[in-house]
Amino acid sequence: MLKKGSKIDIINELGKTNSMEGAKAVFKQSMDDVQLERILKINLPEVLKKIADSIVLCNPSFVFINTGSPEDREFIKNLALEKNEESPLAMEGHTIHFDLAQEQGRIVDRTYYIANPEDQVSSLANRMDRPSALEEVRANMTDIMKGMTMIVGFYMRGPVGSPVSNPALEITSSAYVSHSAELLYRNAYSDFNKEVESLGHFFTNIHSQGLNRPEDLPNARVFMDRKYKTTYSWNCTYAGNTLLLKKGNHRFAVDKAVYENPGKELSEHMFITGIHGPDDRVTWFAGAAPSGCGKTTTAMAGNVFIGDDLAQMWIAEDGSIRSVNPECGIFGIVENVNLEGDPLLMQILRQPGHEVIWSNVLIDEKKVPHWVGNNEEHPDKGFNFQGDWHKGKTDENGKPVPMSHPNSRCTLSSDCLETYSPQAENPEGALTRVFTYSGRDADTMPPVWVAKNSDAGVVIGACIVSAATATEVGVTGVKRAPWANAPFIPGALGDYMKAQFNFFGSKKIKKEYRPVMAGLNYFLTKKARGGESSTLLGEKKDVKVWLSWLERYAHDEIEYISTPIGNLPKYDDLKLLFKQVIDKDYTKELYTKQFSLYLDNIIKRIELQHDAYAREEGIPQILFDILAEQKTKLSALKDVHGSIITPDKLIN
Numbered sequence: 001m002l003k004k005g006s007k008i009d010i011i012n013e014l015g016k017t018n019s020m021e022g023a024k025a026v027f028k029q030s031m032d033d034v035q036l037e038r039i040l041k042i043n044l045p046e047v048l049k050k051i052a053d054s055i056v057l058c059n060p061s062f063v064f065i066n067t068g069s070p071e072d073r074e075f076i077k078n079l080a081l082e083k084n085e086e087s088p089l090a091m092e093g094h095t096i097h098f099d100l101a102q103e104q105g106r107i108v109d110r111t112y113y114i115a116n117p118e119d120q121v122s123s124l125a126n127r128m129d130r131p132s133a134l135e136e137v138r139a140n141m142t143d144i145m146k147g148m149t150m151i152v153g154f155y156m157r158g159p160v161g162s163p164v165s166n167p168a169l170e171i172t173s174s175a176y177v178s179h180s181a182e183l184l185y186r187n188a189y190s191d192f193n194k195e196v197e198s199l200g201h202f203f204t205n206i207h208s209q210g211l212n213r214p215e216d217l218p219n220a221r222v223f224m225d226r227k228y229k230t231t232y233s234w235n236c237t238y239a240g241n242t243l244l245l246k247k248g249n250h251r252f253a254v255d256k257a258v259y260e261n262p263g264k265e266l267s268e269h270m271f272i273t274g275i276h277g278p279d280d281r282v283t284w285f286a287g288a289a290p291s292g293c294g295k296t297t298t299a300m301a302g303n304v305f306i307g308d309d310l311a312q313m314w315i316a317e318d319g320s321i322r323s324v325n326p327e328c329g330i331f332g333i334v335e336n337v338n339l340e341g342d343p344l345l346m347q348i349l350r351q352p353g354h355e356v357i358w359s360n361v362l363i364d365e366k367k368v369p370h371w372v373g374n375n376e377e378h379p380d381k382g383f384n385f386q387g388d389w390h391k392g393k394t395d396e397n398g399k400p401v402p403m404s405h406p407n408s409r410c411t412l413s414s415d416c417l418e419t420y421s422p423q424a425e426n427p428e429g430a431l432t433r434v435f436t437y438s439g440r441d442a443d444t445m446p447p448v449w450v451a452k453n454s455d456a457g458v459v460i461g462a463c464i465v466s467a468a469t470a471t472e473v474g475v476t477g478v479k480r481a482p483w484a485n486a487p488f489i490p491g492a493l494g495d496y497m498k499a500q501f502n503f504f505g506s507k508k509i510k511k512e513y514r515p516v517m518a519g520l521n522y523f524l525t526k527k528a529r530g531g532e533s534s535t536l537l538g539e540k541k542d543v544k545v546w547l548s549w550l551e552r553y554a555h556d557e558i559e560y561i562s563t564p565i566g567n568l569p570k571y572d573d574l575k576l577l578f579k580q581v582i583d584k585d586y587t588k589e590l591y592t593k594q595f596s597l598y599l600d601n602i603i604k605r606i607e608l609q610h611d612a613y614a615r616e617e618g619i620p621q622i623l624f625d626i627l628a629e630q631k632t633k634l635s636a637l638k639d640v641h642g643s644i645i646t647p648d649k650l651i652n
Helices: 010-015 020-030 034-038 045-058 070-082 130-140 175-186 187-201 214-219 245-262 295-300 341-348 456-460 493-504 540-554 571-582 587-596 599-613 623-640 647-651
Strands: 060-064 094-097 113-114 124-128 149-157 167-171 203-208 221-225 230-236 265-268 271-274 282-288 306-307 311-313 321-324 329-333 356-359 379-384 387-390 409-413 429-439 449-451 464-468 478-480 516-520 562-564 566-569
Touching: 010 045, 010 130, 010 230, 020 034, 020 045, 034 060, 045 167, 045 203, 070 094, 070 175, 094 130, 113 516, 124 130, 130 221, 149 175, 149 187, 149 282, 167 175, 167 187, 175 329, 175 409, 175 647, 187 464, 203 245, 214 230, 221 566, 230 245, 245 387, 245 566, 265 493, 271 295, 271 311, 271 321, 271 540, 282 295, 282 540, 295 306, 295 329, 295 341, 295 540, 295 647, 311 329, 341 379, 341 409, 429 478, 429 540, 429 647, 449 540, 456 516, 456 540, 456 623, 478 599, 516 540, 562 647, 587 647, 599 623
Parallel strands: 060 149, 094 356, 113 124, 113 221, 167 203, 203 230, 282 429, 429 516
Antiparallel strands: 149 167, 221 230, 265 311, 271 282, 271 306, 311 321, 321 429, 329 409, 356 409, 379 387, 449 516, 449 566, 464 478, 562 566
């Protein structure tokens, strides 16, 4: 039926705008004089055709072109309030948004890549053929904005002028989505022509929440068309499904790195933060962790902050690795955010003077937000993501309804933070020396270990293991989480892994800039090390010490213990850093529990990874070689020392 096959751009097939003149005709029919003047300052035919096609398909009653001016931002925020997508709170500048009770995370089961028969798609993702996707979009998005306002925004995912930034359109009927975009991304209306012409591409995102009814959620979808770098989303409101500039476009950026610039560029699910060393030296870190696994907390543990979620990186002409944050804001989980562990973030959340969009927390009668784990006095009743709430409330199955959802969020601009670095807007990026990989590992790996070389570092990233978190709907249990990026890798895992080996092992990286690649794990429990409690073996704030140790390691200022899994800290160095960095006494007993190698657990973990990757096509052989070498050496240690080996024995 579809003779054009893989060449069909779905939005153009449905909108049928094939020329600049055709686009202008659509604009004249659907916009007032003010909006028409604004849109015609964009002189890029392909951009204008995408916008016109979206108008034809979605059929809004009014189109608003967002220039990013203070007046436009105020219009969008007021529209969100008028539509009850957000409600004002007691603190000036704070609003609350509630997603549907059944949509509190990414709808992984309803998210698809639009794929042609010849396309390779990650084994961890869903695919849909192009003809079926075309009919789904036609059936669900035709007239979906009838009676609504379409907001068109022009953004840069990264600083203007950076070689790895990505221009993107956000087209939505949700004022909440547009309001969030204004806090999280750089409005680039005035630079859009220049940036698209310079970089040679742009992303397109089309979303509508529809009627926002629970009964429509089974038909909610998120589609990603890799060929035409376009996302489609309907009948959903959670930002992870609707703010397509975020994880939707992150997928396109991963594709760009893997297939267009392999070995030269990466797009990662990583924070970027700076750690002070001696004499206020700043060493820049980038670190991967699955959502809900402490990535924001780790980013905030730095002395200077750039980002908490995503990183674009490349090998610069000086032979260093440079990183920029595609975002300029934070969409952070608030559960367990408290004054002890997150003082900088709490300062923003509890003191006036900042703009914050809350989502899915409890709002008390005084319009003050509350959430689980904030270590504050809690109200006995209020209103949350599922309606009226009172202490002791249970659902239809008798299960307690929490005060706030585990995936409750706060959205704010990064420049609210005292530690936000001007380096974040530098198009040349931050010179990045250390890369960390972490998940939720309760019983196996030590708090920190360093790969012996870049290939072994890539393997650490490939072997992240984590517990499923509240960020994903329909996902449970313990799972592999390669690079904490697997849900956002569109193509074959083997292709992505090859790009990782080629990038970090590139001969273009100068010796003095060779990356330190390390594993982090601060989810070890007391029970896993001989105790009875499932509480953490250590404290949340200890991560500052692990990062400080890595900072010294990057500058060859510290000794280490060599082991088959990588290099471990020595006790005396950690004892000193604990006192210097967080003024805490660190006992030899705790050190021994944290850094002893429980060989059976580690070997089992290696076997899990080997068997899982053996089922994938195209995995580089070097991964299996490194895993096999580690297993052989660990088994030899077990033969001599038994199943548990302490750091003292490793030294000897």
